[in-house]
Amino acid sequence: MEASPPQHALSASVRKKPACAECRQQKMRCESDASSLEPLACSRCRRLKIPCIFSAPFKRTHKRKRLQELEEETAALKHQLLSASLAAPGDALPVEDAPTPRQEENSHVSQIPAAKVMRRNEPSSHDDVTLSRTIDGLELASGIIDDCFELYFKDYHSILPILDRSITPNAFYRHSQFLFWVIVSIGSRRYARQPTLNQALALPVTQLAVQSIIVRSKPIERMKALMLLLNWPFPSGPFYRDPSFLLGGTLIQMAMQCGLHTPTFSQEFSKKCLKLPEQEPVRRAEMWVYIVSTYQRTCFGSGQASLVSYEIYNEQIHFKALLEKLPATLRIQIQISNVITRAHKALLELGLLSMTPQQERTMDALLKGFNAELDSLENLSQSIWDRLYIASARQDLVVMHFYKSATTLDVQSCILIFNATSSVLEKIRDLDRDYGLHQICTRFLLATTHLSLASMARILKGPFAGYLDHSRGFDLFRTGVRFARSCSAQKGDYAEKSAAFAEQIWKSEKVFRNPDGSINITLRVRNRLSGGILHDAMRCWKEEFFDHECTHPAPGNDTGTIIPSSTAAGFHATPTPALDPISALPTFSAAPDFSLNDELWGDLDLGLSDGWDATGSSMGWMV
Structure with missing residues (x-):
């Protein structure tokens, strides 16, 4: 009788049985037999409908590396596809048929005087026919460039008239490629025939902006390009964060380096x-x-x-x-x-972190004096645009009353905030009606709208809402939300997310309230000046829907409910009947299906991550 092989030898032979490449990659058990002449596919490969391959020289692929390779391959394919579509013949738009932002809103096209731009199919005095250009592997046909230049000078140039409209695209490119691509980028923001062009230009044009810091030639053109980019930045997204604040510091320092702050002595x-x-x-x-x-x-x-x-x-x-x-x-x-x-x-x-009654009285005097200066400027204003910027500045100052404690924030201060905020929203509404402002809205005006919405929601949900014209406030709030959403140039960008945020803030029954349900509209974010009102509202929203454990009271402030009275108001005020904010305002559309909690904080210029090193390392915040 033959002796059976040792048990450990059988085990060793079983362990040495090779697995298919996919199972080895995933470290999964494979029941297929590679030693047979025609090995059958393993159950896992059959289920996934992928080839079951046995390879002797096997090397496991790192998941992150493979993901990076796939992302690079996807980006390359997108560039090829976009380049092919942009280079297609016949892309040029007729002069009389230039696309307007948001075709369904043609009744709101800009009525600002349009600039004349030489079309590629129009003979010029110098026969300077626009040439196709390439940036980072992305090629734009001449017709696309002409269209973007025409859209820029037609809609955007009048807001910031720092360029010579008679210069051809070829001349801009020869003089400053950075400025050329910024003009194309702004013109492509609402380019209906190539809706993804602006997104494709975001990264390469931003790289040109960063490179402009170390380039010494043509500083004036570089500063003009930075100004345009700061007014109309690229829409933010999962892979792109708005660098405007960083580029703003670059702009002002570059100007001082060139001596523009002392124009008479710039030669020094x-x-x-x-x-x-x-x-x-x-x-x-x-x-x-x-x-x-x-x-x-x-x-x-x-x-x-x-x-x-x-x-x-x-x-x-x-x-x-x-x-x-x-x-x-x-x-x-x-x-x-x-x-x-x-x-x-x-x-x-003066100090805003925790204000004493004396500091608050000093702040009242300061704000009164600065507002008087704005009043004198308003008497000199000649256009609705001037009055809008003055109203925005007044709102920037008046909302500082929110920094008062709960016991000293009175109805008079709330009325000042309500009037200033209403004035801004009304002027934005009128400009949008007359000039289609949402199509050409700058970063500053969008931020002004967001501050107005945050201030209006805080006021109308506060203890003095009964003393305000709440019907007017509700209508303006609704108008502001619609305007913010219409400013969106790309699905899921900051404008669209902020509009959804404002809707959720309005519908919330917990925001601006203490855990016991009492009203509290004082600020906890107290180091960002007027931006603290928006950031504080964002944090209230975030705590309600995401981080319930992160709630904290405002430093040095009483969190009790304020009961409106003529004594607190400083004059005899008569409250109007209470109005339920949920039922009084028409139902808003449902919030988009994207997560407001992901990139929204980056859009608010929150530079640090949430993860601080618990060990106290000075480098922990860089992780």
Whole structure:
């Protein structure tokens, strides 16, 4: 009788049985037999309907590396597909048939005087036919470039008129590729025939913006491109975060490096001492005003103070003389920036974290004085655009009353906030009706709308709602939400998400309330100036729907409910009948199916992650 083989030898032979490549990759058991002449596919490969392959030289693929390869392959295929579609013949639009943003809203097309742009199919005096251009492997046909240039000068140029509309696309490209691609990007924001073009340009054009920091040639063109990009940034998304605040600092420092803050003595910042033409200091002063206004509005949109004390330069005698030669609109813009900068500096010096009654009285006096300056500017305003920027500045100051404690925030302060917020929303409504503002809305005006919505919701859900014209407030809130959503240039961008956020805040029965149900509209986010109102509302929403354990009271504030009274108001006020905010406002549309909690915080310029190193390492925040 033959001896049976040892048990351990059988086990070894079983363990050495090879598995198919897919099972080895996933470290799964494979029951197929590779030793047979025609091995059958294993059950796992049959279920997944994939080839069951046995390979001797096997190397396991790292999942993250494979995912990265797939993402790169997908991006390359998208570029090829988009390039093929953009290069297709016959893409040029007829001059009389240029696409308007959101075709279903043609009745709201911009009525701002359109700029004349040379079309590729129109003979020019120099026969400068637009050429196709390529950026990062993405090729744009000449017709697409002409269309984007026409859309830019037709709709956007009048908001920030810093370019010469007579220059052809080829000349822009030869002079500054960065500026050329920024113009194309802005023109493509609502380009109906290529709706994905703006998204495809986001990364390569932003890379050009970063590279502009180290390039020394053509600084004026680089600053113009940065200004345009800060006013109309690319829509944010899962793989792109708005870098506007960082680029805003680059813009103002670049301008000072070139001496624009001292236009009369700019040659002191040049390699050569040149004799400037008579009009050159005026042109430089005009450029400085545009840069200062853009920088200050970028800081506002990020809930940050302007760190550059440019009002010191603007108060110099030689600069005041130049300002008198500028258009009235620019003089108003620079004075608005000066008021806001001085107000922010004074309020930060006063202290906002936990205010004493004396500090609150001092803040009342400061705000009253700064508002008086804005009132004098309003008397000089000549257009509804000037009045909108003045109203936005007034709202930026008045909402600082929210920093008062629960016991001192009275009905008079709430009425001031309500009136300032209503004024902004009404002017935005009128501009959208007359000029189609949602089609050309800048980052600053969108941020102003968000602040208005957050302030209005806080006021109308507060203890003094009965003293306000709540019907007017509800209508304006609804109008603001519609406007914010209509500003969306891409599905799931900040404009659309913020509109959905405002709807959820309005419908919530817990927001601006303490755990015991009492009303509390005081702020807990107290280090972001007027942006604290929006960020605090965001945190209230986040705590209700996501992070219930993160609730915390405002520092040094009483969290009890405020009972409106004539004593608290400072005058004899009569409350109007209470109105249920849920039933009074028509039902909003359902929120989009994307998660508001993912990229929304990045859009609000929250730079740090939530994970701090518990061990106290100074590098923990970089993880």
